[in-house]
Amino acid sequence: MTPWSQVYDPFGNRLLSTAVAAIPIVLLLGSLAWLRWRAHWAALLALAAALAIAVLALGMPVPAALASAAFGAAYGLFPIGWIILNVLFLYTITNELGLFDTLQRGITRLTRDRRLQLVLVAFSFGAFFEGAAGFGTPVAVTGALLIGLGFSPLQASALSLIANTAPVAYGALGTPVVALQGVTGLDLHALSAMIGRQLPIFSIVIPFWLVWAYAGFRGMAEVWPALAVAGVAFAVPQFLVSNFHGPWLVDVVGAIVSLGAVTLFLRFWQPPGDWTPWDVGAPLPAPENPAPVTPRGSSAIVSRRELWRAGFPWIVLSIVVFAWGLPVVKDALNKISAPRLEVPALHQLVQRVPPVVAAAQPEPAVLTLNWLSATGTGILVAALIVGLALGWSPRELARWYVRTLLLVRYSLATIAAMMAIGFVTRYAGLDAILGLAFARTGVLYPLFGTLLGWLGVALTGSDTSSNVLFGSLQKITAQQLGISPTLMAAANSSGGVMGKMIDAQSIVVAGTATRWHGHEWEILRYVFFHSLALATLMGLVVMLQAYVMPFSRLVP
Numbered sequence: 001m002t003p004w005s006q007v008y009d010p011f012g013n014r015l016l017s018t019a020v021a022a023i024p025i026v027l028l029l030g031s032l033a034w035l036r037w038r039a040h041w042a043a044l045l046a047l048a049a050a051l052a053i054a055v056l057a058l059g060m061p062v063p064a065a066l067a068s069a070a071f072g073a074a075y076g077l078f079p080i081g082w083i084i085l086n087v088l089f090l091y092t093i094t095n096e097l098g099l100f101d102t103l104q105r106g107i108t109r110l111t112r113d114r115r116l117q118l119v120l121v122a123f124s125f126g127a128f129f130e131g132a133a134g135f136g137t138p139v140a141v142t143g144a145l146l147i148g149l150g151f152s153p154l155q156a157s158a159l160s161l162i163a164n165t166a167p168v169a170y171g172a173l174g175t176p177v178v179a180l181q182g183v184t185g186l187d188l189h190a191l192s193a194m195i196g197r198q199l200p201i202f203s204i205v206i207p208f209w210l211v212w213a214y215a216g217f218r219g220m221a222e223v224w225p226a227l228a229v230a231g232v233a234f235a236v237p238q239f240l241v242s243n244f245h246g247p248w249l250v251d252v253v254g255a256i257v258s259l260g261a262v263t264l265f266l267r268f269w270q271p272p273g274d275w276t277p278w279d280v281g282a283p284l285p286a287p288e289n290p291a292p293v294t295p296r297g298s299s300a301i302v303s304r305r306e307l308w309r310a311g312f313p314w315i316v317l318s319i320v321v322f323a324w325g326l327p328v329v330k331d332a333l334n335k336i337s338a339p340r341l342e343v344p345a346l347h348q349l350v351q352r353v354p355p356v357v358a359a360a361q362p363e364p365a366v367l368t369l370n371w372l373s374a375t376g377t378g379i380l381v382a383a384l385i386v387g388l389a390l391g392w393s394p395r396e397l398a399r400w401y402v403r404t405l406l407l408v409r410y411s412l413a414t415i416a417a418m419m420a421i422g423f424v425t426r427y428a429g430l431d432a433i434l435g436l437a438f439a440r441t442g443v444l445y446p447l448f449g450t451l452l453g454w455l456g457v458a459l460t461g462s463d464t465s466s467n468v469l470f471g472s473l474q475k476i477t478a479q480q481l482g483i484s485p486t487l488m489a490a491a492n493s494s495g496g497v498m499g500k501m502i503d504a505q506s507i508v509v510a511g512t513a514t515r516w517h518g519h520e521w522e523i524l525r526y527v528f529f530h531s532l533a534l535a536t537l538m539g540l541v542v543m544l545q546a547y548v549m550p551f552s553r554l555v556p
Helices: 014-021 023-033 039-057 062-096 099-110 114-132 137-148 153-163 172-184 188-195 199-221 224-244 250-266 304-325 327-336 375-389 394-407 409-428 430-439 442-460 463-481 485-499 504-513 520-547
Strands: 340-342 350-352 366-368
Touching (some): 014 023, 014 039, 014 430, 023 039, 023 409, 023 504, 023 520, 039 062, 039 409, 039 430, 039 504, 039 520, 062 099, 062 375, 062 394, 062 409, 062 504, 099 114, 099 137, 099 304, 114 137, 114 153, 114 172, 114 199, 114 224, 114 250, 114 304, 137 153, 137 304, 137 504, 153 504, 153 520, 172 188, 172 463, 188 224, 199 224, 199 520, 304 375, 375 394, 409 430, 409 442, 409 463, 430 442, 430 463, 442 485, 442 520, 463 485, 504 520
Antiparallel strands (some): 340 366
16 A cells, blocks of 8 residues: 655645644543543544544545554554553552551651652652553552551652653663654764753752742741752752763662662651641641551551561562663563554554655554563562561462452543544554644754654653654754754753653553542643743743753753
8 A cells, every 4th residue: 555645734824724724632631621621531532533634635545544543442452551550560569558658657757848848759759660561550659658647649640740751751771862863863862961960950949849849938947948858859860870871770870869868867867847738638647646547457556567568569669660671671571572553554554754754654553461570560569478478378369459440441542542543643644743843943043943842742642752753843943043953852852851741641540540530631730830830941941951051062
């Protein structure tokens, strides 16, 4: 079959073409945030609009359009849905054993202040899972942990999303940067270094921003020393590793240093007085006035043995997920099971054309069923290890796994629909139409090019996918305008991290992890301002690096 070439101005009017391309996004976000529809209905409406525009306005063949939707739905279930299912299975095990209550009291021994607990869990600990696994894992894990610590579902969901920003550009062992290098042909270490000269500023800012969103300015100011320690302890390794080693271990090293630094700092410093958050009720109880006993009856005073037992699931999860993500392990597991299925009616049958790419090239559409090396499988292995080690029988584990599957069935369907929208948008070229609109902003392109990365992640749910979609466009446009292509390619990734908190996939993951499915519109309204504001600030930083000394000296 002859490949179908994408059309970037179907109406002969750029403004009208751009407005039509934006309809699915407007319908999705509008129905979620303002009409307050349930996420699965909003997703189905936007998917129908995307398919109609792809076929009727852009002339995409019907089989290719339907195949792209099916491809996206399959990707939503695997690997993304597979991660969520197994993270919640592990959460179920720990919750049924009463370990969350023990963990809560254990963290209380370190600090009673929920603001500092939030930074430890959502920012520092979440960064480790972003660096080790990515693909929704950090939001799922930290959301569940925050619920166990007494945060409301809305707070646990939204604050986990806000915290999961600064580490996203380096993702699962550097995958987004490696993908960016692949589509641009730019030097990998130069890209890693450039991103590492943009994000550390925000790595310092995010802990302050996170606590400000939760506790207000005054609440943030009272704990600023600990916030500075958390941010600087992550930002410095982030800069050093990205500039002098590469993109692979940036988040892992930064997260470990940040966790260790904050834990050590809190041994010598605690905020003055008690702090009661106005919107969540009373503060956590003091160690001498502990929380009620756990469902299966642990002692009131947390012993070291109990604390070790409560932390055991997350230690196992951290070790297994990190090991699962190592290239040598992934390659070995993929040799056993990694069938590649070329999607009929779509693989190599859709063609991107200039100016989005330098030369016309067909788009691959291959579903890789690497079920053994998938991150979700590693999480399942960790959950089984934890369950068996803590005394559950295989029959009990199987029973609770089925219960977990029934619990998340609607969320899995929603994630599948969301990813179907993203894939139709990609293969139909709707994303490219919107991207080209950003590319026509002239001298302001460093700002709008950064926002293009933000839009890419908001559409696809992945910094890696955004880099693949827009990396080449960023390079070509930058060369035409006389701006460093390395700067703008890096800005696509750095700006993209701020879109992670508003992409539909992440919002559904957060709502599922916190048992708050059906309230996605509230999560979106909570985080949207933070996402746009941080993306704009990143764009201003890129503007300075493009045009203003001495910031421009940071560009390789």
